[in-house]
Amino acid sequence: MSEKLLVIGESRDGSLRNVTFEAIAAAKKISADGEVLGIVCGDSDLENQAQEMIYYGADRVITVKHDNLKTYTPEGYGQAVMAVISDESPTGIVMGHTSIGKDLTPKIASKLEAGLISDATDIDMEDGKAVFTRPIYSGKAFEKKIITSGITFATIRPNNIPALERDETRSGDISTKDIDISDIRMVIKEVIRKASEGVDLSEAKVIIAGGRGVKSADGFKPLEELADVLGGAVGASRGACDADYCDYSLQIGQTGKVVTPDLYIAVGISGAIQHLAGMSNSKVIVAINKDPEANIFNVADYGIVGDLFDVVPMLTEEIKNM
Ligand code: FAD
Numbered sequence: 135m136s137e138k139l140l141v142i143g144e145s146r147d148g149s150l151r152n153v154t155f156e157a158i159a160a161a162k163k164i165s166a167d168g169e170v171l172g173i174v175c176g177d178s179d180l181e182n183q184a185q186e187m188i189y190y191g192a193d194r195v196i197t198v199k200h201d202n203l204k205t206y207t208p209e210g211y212g213q214a215v216m217a218v219i220s221d222e223s224p225t226g227i228v229m230g231h232t233s234i235g236k237d238l239t240p241k242i243a244s245k246l247e248a249g250l251i252s253d254a255t256d257i258d259m260e261d262g263k264a265v266f267t268r269p270i271y272s273g274k275a276f277e278k279k280i281i282t283s284g285i286t287f288a289t290i291r292p293n294n295i296p297a298l299e300r301d302e303t304r305s306g307d308i309s310t311k312d313i314d315i316s317d318i319r320m321v322i323k324e325v326i327r328k329a330s331e332g333v334d335l336s337e338a339k340v341i342i343a344g345g346r347g348v349k350s351a352d353g354f355k356p357l358e359e360l361a362d363v364l365g366g367a368v369g370a371s372r373g374a375c376d377a378d379y380c381d382y383s384l385q386i387g388q389t390g391k392v393v394t395p396d397l398y399i400a401v402g403i404s405g406a407i408q409h410l411a412g413m414s415n416s417k418v419i420v421a422i423n424k425d426p427e428a429n430i431f432n433v434a435d436y437g438i439v440g441d442l443f444d445v446v447p448m449l450t451e452e453i454k455n456m
Pocket residue numbers: 344345346347348370371372373374385386387388389390391401402403404405406407408409412422423424425428440441442443
C-alpha cells in the first residue's frame with residue numbers, strides 16, 4: 135500500500151510556523167513515493183498558508199475554515215483533523231512537537247487507538263518502515279522506535295529535520311472541507327499575550343541564555359544586545375526565572391522549553407542536569423562562567439572562563455565589528 139502522510143499545519147499570526155515545513159520534510163522522508171497531504175485550520179487567510187505548504191513540498195492541502203478555529207482548541211482542531219482523517223485515511227500523521235502538537239496528537243491518536251512517537255529528532259527508513267530517533271533520560275540517550283501496526287502518529291522536535299528548499303514552481307491541489315464546528319464545549323474568547331519581542335525561542339537558530347549569574351533583570355541587557363547582533367533569542371535557566379530576573383516563558387530545561395539551536399550561549403548558568411535536558415542537543419554550545427569547575431563546561435564545545443559582565447559586551451563589540 136502506498137503511504138499517505140497527513141501533516142497538520144500550525145500557524146501563528148496568520149503565518150505557518152517553520153516547524154510545519156520541517157514536518158513536511160519529515161513526511162517526505164517516510165513517504166518518498168507516496169502522497170504528502172497538508173491540513174490548515176483557522177478562520178481566515180488559509181489559502182496563503184496552504185500554498186506555502188505546497189511550496190515546501192506538500193502535494194495537496196485541505197483547508198478547514200470556521201470561526202471556532204480562529205484559536206486552537208483541542209476539541210475544534212480535533213474535530214477538523216478527525217474529519218479529514220476519516221475522508222482521506224492517511225497512513226501516518228506528522229506535526230511539530232510544539233505545545234499544540236503535544237496536546238492535539240495524543241488526543242487524536244488515542245481516539246483512533248493508534249501509536250504515537252513524540253519528539254522525534256530524526257527518521258530513517260529500514261525495510262520500508264519509518265524508524266524514529268528520539269531523546270530519552272533528559273537527552274542523555276537516544277532510542278529508536280517504530281510503530282508496527284495501524285496509523286503512525288509522530289511529532290518532530292523543531293530545528294532537527296531541515297525543511298526542504300521553498301520552491302514556488304511547485305503546484306498542488308488546494309481544497310476546502312466544510313464542517314460544522316459549533317458543537318464544542320469551549321471557545322476561546324480572547325487571547326491576552328504577554329508582551330514578547332523578537333525571535334521565537336523554540337525555533338531560534340541562536341539562543342543567548344542567562345542564569346542566576348546575571349544577578350538582576352538589568353543583568354539581561356548585555357545578553358539582549360548580543361542576541362540582537364546575532365539575530366537570536368534570549369532564554370534563561372530556571373534559576374534566573376525563580377529569582378524574578380525574567381519571565382518563566384524564557385525558561386529552558388526539563389520543566390521549560392526544549393531547544394535545539396545552531397548556537398547556544400549559556401551565560402552565568404551552572405549546568406544543572408534539569409537545564410541540560412532542554413539544551414544539550416544544541417549544535418554548538420558556548421559557556422561563559424566565572425567558575426572553571428561549572429558543570430556547563432562538560433557539555434560546552436567552547437568555554438570562556440570569566441566575568442560575564444566583561445565577556446558578553448566584548449563579544450558583542452567584536453561581532454559588531456566583523
Ligand atoms: P546557579 O546554579 O546558581 O548558577 C549560576 C552560575 O552563574 C554559577 O555557575 C556561577 O559560577 C555563575 N556566575 C555567577 N556570577 C557570574 C559572573 N559574574 N560571570 C560569569 N558567571 C557567573 N533548571 C532549569 O534551568 N530549567 C529547568 O527546566 C529546570 N527544571 C527543574 C525541575 C526540577 C524538578 C528541579 C528539582 C529543578 C529544576 N531546575 C531547572 C533547576 C536546576 O536544578 C537548577 O537549580 C537551575 O538550573 C540553576 O540555575 P542557574 O544555573 O542559573 O543558577
